[in-house]
Amino acid sequence: xxxxxxxxxxxxxxxxxxxxxxxxxxxxxxxxxxxxxxxxxxxxxxxxxxxxxxxxxxxxxxxxxxxxxxxxxxxxxxxxxxxxxxxxxxxxxxxxxxxxxxxxxxxxxxxxxxxxxxxxxxxxxxxxxxxxxxxxxxxxxxxxxxxxxxxxxxxxxxxxxxxxxxxxxxxxxxxxxxxxxxxxxxxxxxxxxxxxxxxxxxxxxxxxxxxxxxxxxxxxxxxxxxxx
Amino acid sequence: xxxxxxxxxxxxxxxxxxxxxxxxxxxxxxxxxxxxxxxxxxxxxxxxxxxxxxxxxxxxxxxxxxxxxxxxxxxxxxxxxxxxxxxxxxxxxxxxxxxxxxxxxxxxxxxxxxxxxxxx
Numbered sequence: 001x002x003x004x005x006x007x008x009x010x011x012x013x014x015x016x017x018x019x020x021x022x023x024x025x026x027x028x029x030x031x032x033x034x035x036x037x038x039x040x041x042x043x044x045x046x047x048x049x050x051x052x053x054x055x056x057x058x059x060x061x062x063x064x065x066x067x068x069x070x071x072x073x074x075x076x077x078x079x080x081x082x083x084x085x086x087x088x089x090x091x092x093x094x095x096x097x098x099x100x101x102x103x104x105x106x107x108x109x110x111x112x113x114x115x116x117x118x119x120x121x122x123x124x125x126x127x128x129x130x131x132x133x134x135x136x137x138x139x140x141x142x143x144x145x146x147x148x149x150x151x152x153x154x155x156x157x158x159x160x161x162x163x164x165x166x167x168x169x170x171x172x173x174x175x176x177x178x179x180x181x182x183x184x185x186x187x188x189x190x191x192x193x194x195x196x197x198x199x200x201x202x203x204x205x206x207x208x209x210x211x212x213x214x215x216x217x218x219x220x221x222x223x224x225x226x227x228x
Numbered sequence: 229x230x231x232x233x234x235x236x237x238x239x240x241x242x243x244x245x246x247x248x249x250x251x252x253x254x255x256x257x258x259x260x261x262x263x264x265x266x267x268x269x270x271x272x273x274x275x276x277x278x279x280x281x282x283x284x285x286x287x288x289x290x291x292x293x294x295x296x297x298x299x300x301x302x303x304x305x306x307x308x309x310x311x312x313x314x315x316x317x318x319x320x321x322x323x324x325x326x327x328x329x330x331x332x333x334x335x336x337x338x339x340x341x342x343x344x345x346x347x348x
Contacts (some may be wrong), residue, residue: 047321047323048264049337050324051341076298077298109295110345110348111341112344118344119260119292135259144330215342215344215346219342226335
């Protein structure tokens with residue numbers, strides 16, 4: 001079956017134990033319980049370790065695109081309690097073509113090695129969803145704050161949030177049309193970024209670019225951990 | 229087998245699956261907590277109620293609590309309770325993040341993560 005979005009689940013008849021996603025199940029795990037060779041023994045593998053990062057930013061800035069570009073599974077959505085709240089509230093004026101909002105949290109997954117599994121959680125950007133951010137950012141490696149320079153105000157909330165809680169973060173300026181004329185120094189100024197906070201230009205549609213952003217984040221988190 | 233909600237609606241409300249409990253058990257499981265089925269769990273799962281059985285079947289490879297919630301289209305809180313119940317019953321093994329509470333992953337994990345991402 002396709003372990004994709006919940007709304008694309010098949011209507012029945014396909015057992016859940018037969019995923020066909022290319023990287024699922026990870027190497028070494030039997031595809032189907034009881035399949036030839038699989039037996040009913042637990043897989044003899046090292047215990048898996050979960051880690052996570054937060055992908056934050058304003059509405060329509062590209063969080064879901066980012067997650068989708070690097071995730072090995074189709075981005076999933078968990079049901080949020082406040083699903084319909086943002087209807088009619090989100091400002092869509094600068095986000096041409098985006099007609100619906102996903103208030104629920106999108107997330108993806110990268111199997112880093114045979115033991116380490118990285119989850120990327122895209123968080124609803126508005127401050128009224130900060131109750132979800134606590135859940136997501138606690139224990140995380142850190143956060144990527146995605147910025148749309150046409151609507152720079154949207155990222156003040158996330159930046160304040162992560163600074164207050166001492167969550168390591170990098171600022172990733174998503175290359176929307178017409179945003180390349182701003183100098184990095186001016187962006188740092190406008191966002192009141194601390195000198196040690198990394199900033200990069202990237203394209204959330206491009207997997208390599210998203211991967212480079214995640215690498216920068218882990219480097220930054222590592223530097224902060226070893227300096228502490 | 230039919231997925232909950234895939235045939236036009238869930239017959240049993242999500243919270244009935246946990247008999248109304250959303251707070252007492254499993255509340256503190258981080259949403260990235262990984263879950264794997266145990267050998268005995270895989271051989272005994274056929275006697276379970278549908279959602280619980282699907283969780284055990286799905287966890288042949290490591291699955292996060294968040295993925296379980298998304299695949300079964302149940303709220304995170306419900307998934308946490310079901311996972312916690314199944315772990316108590318010996319069906320699942322729960323793999324928590326190495327750090328606890330507000331701590332962040334340590335140097336060893338971060339270095340490994342960095343190596344893994346750079347190698348991609």
